Amino acid sequence: MAGLQLHGLTKRYGDFHATQNVELEVKEGEFLVLLGPSGCGKTTTLRMIAGFVDPTEGSIRIGGKDVTTLPPWKRNTGLVFQNYALFPHMTVAQNVAFGLEMRGIAKREIAPRVQDALELVQLGHLADRYPRQMSGGQQQRVALARALVFRPDVLLLDEPLSNLDAKLRHEVRIEIRALQQRLGITAVMVTHDQEEALTMADRLVVMSDGQVRQVGSQRDLYERPASRFVAGFVGRSSFLEGEIRDGRFTTPGGLTLPCDKPIRGPAVIALRPERMTVAAQPHPGSVPGEVEFVSYMGGLIDLHLRLSPTDLVVAQVSNREGSLIPELGDTVHVSWPDATAFPASDPHARGH
């Protein structure tokens, strides 16, 4: 088990930067999740750690040792592939034994270790099956056992849950996380699914266009998004676009709010739906809005509120006894606590 450091990691294909100056440190036993839209460079980063992509610049250290120029088979990482990549001509036990065989472990030691690894993922009884005789969830667990059995320095997970159905995904992600914590193994996972990222990670890395946009805990990203991009990507946000001038935020639709942010000119305000307070009567700091759409989801209700001809926000209210459930076309009064404002010019500019 070991920590992992990425330093100035850059991969260029011609003029295209797949990743640019990625700087990351994963502590021993930490679960780090790389999150971002497709094409953001998260998979390239993972493949550079595994050794399948040679970085153009920068270095990779595993457990303090520089592995930048080592081929994949000398890196001691355990990679779980999106499509599992189980060897179809080998049984489950042979699949799991492969990594041990390659390390020259004695035969009599291999069998019990394979069995232990399979017990770990509750598949001890299916050791003699072939991958094609198993369900997707079972194959996924075999892939996990295969990647863990030789005690890799780092466990790498490439969108490991995207081929599972929704119900299974919930189960398996808790399983993976529990296993990772129990073994205390350093892990890096790539995903585009923020819910998955939020439930599994110790820390998250939000990436876009090959660059790291923010690193932090779930709370950091959600409460203090570094940029408008992160605010939109992690959790839901409604954005109000307008201009800050003389302590006021004004939108083209005529909405005017007091604003003391140190930003001047075109700006965007990000609002979290569940932070909004919706009442029938005006209250301090509230603005009126017309209910344009009601999405009743049982415990929670989404209200789409029209604040001005150009401004639409989503407010989420919980369905408690006595809570206000407005109808379509009603006028309600909505307010919010201090929201983050971002300069409109650049989606990656710092917010306040």
Add this chain to the structure above:
Amino acid sequence: MTALSRRHLGRWTLNAAAMLSFLYLSIPLIFVTWLSFYRQEIPSYPPEGYSLRWYSAAIANERFIDAFATSAKVGILATIIGLAVALPAALALNRYRFFGHAALGNLLLMPLIVPGIVLGFALYVFQVETEIATGLPIMGSFWGLVFGHVLLVIPWTVRLILASLAGFDRTLEEAAMNLGAGRMTTFRRVTMPSILPGIVAGALFGFVSSFGNLEMSLFLVAPGETTLPIAILQYLQWRIDPTIAAISVLQILIIAVALLVTDRFVKLSRVV
């Protein structure tokens, strides 16, 4: 007519068409086999009776046995050499994009399209010229024949190995490397087993087309060292007794057994 009965009719027509094609293909085989059991020397209908005498005549004929051995040796060597060329070629064609990619692909399949007689004549001229230029005894040599037959094997092996590579998921190779296998081990333990059906099928078809080749071999064999198809042709020039039918049936049997045995180990239906 209801949709169901229309579907029945469709299936029935399809089955009938398949049956008809199958019959058309097997009629020569049926007649050759029947003929090989005739008792009389001159094939005529109806047969005067049945016997196995032509089989013993075929086996006792030394020229047939020698020719059979030559054909088998040439076929096996040509197949081995053909595989040694085709496997790396197919891997390169499958994995890399390079200048002349399409041209190389077509070149490797060419011998399948060029008529055997043209191929044979071209090789003959080439061997004559080379012998004159180098003084090496190439003309009518055993290896000259083998290398000619390699050309017959290559298109089949390249084609079928390419087909099985197309269905091969390369993340399996990455998985093996991630687990600690170097390039050679990865190829041996993961890639090879996955494309084995294509290799075996290619080798088998290559061997069969070498074994049965007449036109090209005619230009390349030395006097006295002939292949089986040539020996049969030479025999036919003087006689038309059912020995030929018997030796043909034996040939068909050997190839059929080879196919069945191979199919037990690798499912040929997966590639062909």
